[in-house]
Amino acid sequence: MTQDIPQNIITTVDAVILTMQEGRLHAVLHKRPNAPFEGAWALPGGFIHSEDGSAEDAVGRVIREKAQASGFWVEQLATFSGPHRDPRAWSVSIAYIALVPRHNLPDDTENVRLFDVSETPHLAFDHERILQAGVERVRGKGAYSTLPANLLGEEFTLPDLQMAYECVLGSTLDQSSFRRKINDLRLVQEIPGAFSKGGSHRPSKLYRIAPGAETFNRSLGGRV
Amino acid sequence: MTQDIPQNIITTVDAVILTMQEGRLHAVLHKRPNAPFEGAWALPGGFIHSEDGSAEDAVGRVIREKAQASGFWVEQLATFSGPHRDPRAWSVSIAYIALVPRHNLPDDTENVRLFDVSETPHLAFDHERILQAGVERVRGKGAYSTLPANLLGEEFTLPDLQMAYECVLGSTLDQSSFRRKINDLRLVQEIPGAFSKGGSHRPSKLYRIAPGAETFNRSLGGRV
């Protein structure tokens, strides 16, 4: 079958960009400067360009340019499609999740802001559905993977790591069980002699993610 | 931003169609009748049409028409994209997994055949990668969901169900643990008075999936 007739399908990427602020999960949203949905909040997104090497390249470009983020982790979420989700044409949006340490994002501006994921405004297109799917994926995967560590920078303390997990899972974890699990799975490496500072209390040791640690053997936390 | 320039991106769907034959996972492959890759085996797939209500609709059409399957379960796998995966143009393939009971598929023909997933031929495009991702997803999800039940028809016995799980997970399960788990989770409903027949041994009771049973609380099987 040769396809001579162009399909006239709009092909875009959209990003659910999540970070941790004040111990809660926040999403980066962008106020649309143009039609359609001019002035509405939306997920950062854009068209795939012919120069892009893949949709993943395209979404990386969008995250860097529209959200001004750096040092993020990205994973494909799902693809949303249909004749009516964009008023201009039959459209496909390949949606991604990105996790970014808070300090790799700029401060809020008029048109790009962080929103607590449980207090988001109405969004353009079907972006509310995409955001919801993204948060669900992150919460689900947080229980059995190192995903929440991507909310932290290179070096972190175990209390930091626990907070990232609690933030993603939306529940508190027992400190002792958490540490036992992290230790058993050889998830992190101690940075010898490095300690956190500030605060009138015992300082905590600094760690980094162990090379090759990606998935847990068993669940961590949350009674599911 | 208004997009007047057509993107010239080919947008297709492809299906990893899996079934259980002789206790092993098999995939439906299709011999391509036309260029590109004429004569090569490939995943059943096709272009999205403007009449389709979504990519999921499109893949349903493809599965029914190219694989002649009915009564299948389908879930989105991932989207593959890039300038070179299809020699004709920058292309996007939205890939799906389908699970079909063997009796809802026709017998092998010259151009549509079942292949044991561990003995597949070389495939067109990047379809080997897609198939591999599909099998990995199914194996991973089989451990904590009712996914393997989709390899069976409406009514099945517990030995049938256990075989479906073993087939998906690629390992044997302890009968007692398996039944305890299935029972604890209220995963299935007994069909009162219905028994399997044939075979000179004790007949087994027939069950169907309980309404609303989709996900396990804990892992089932495999030491992971």
Add this chain to the structure above:
DNA sequence: GGAATAGTGTCTGTCAGACAGTATTGG
């Protein structure tokens, strides 16, 4: 009764959660 498969009961090691206790900092 025997072969074959369906289905049940019980023991045991492992592990997550709870919680109490110890350690180390600044003030």
Add this chain to the structure above:
DNA sequence: CCAATACTGTCTGACAGACACTATTCC
């Protein structure tokens, strides 16, 4: 010393895997 947070040890209940046992069919 106290406050605050970091970190550790131990008990206990729940549960998966192992495996032996019973049940029911056809021959």
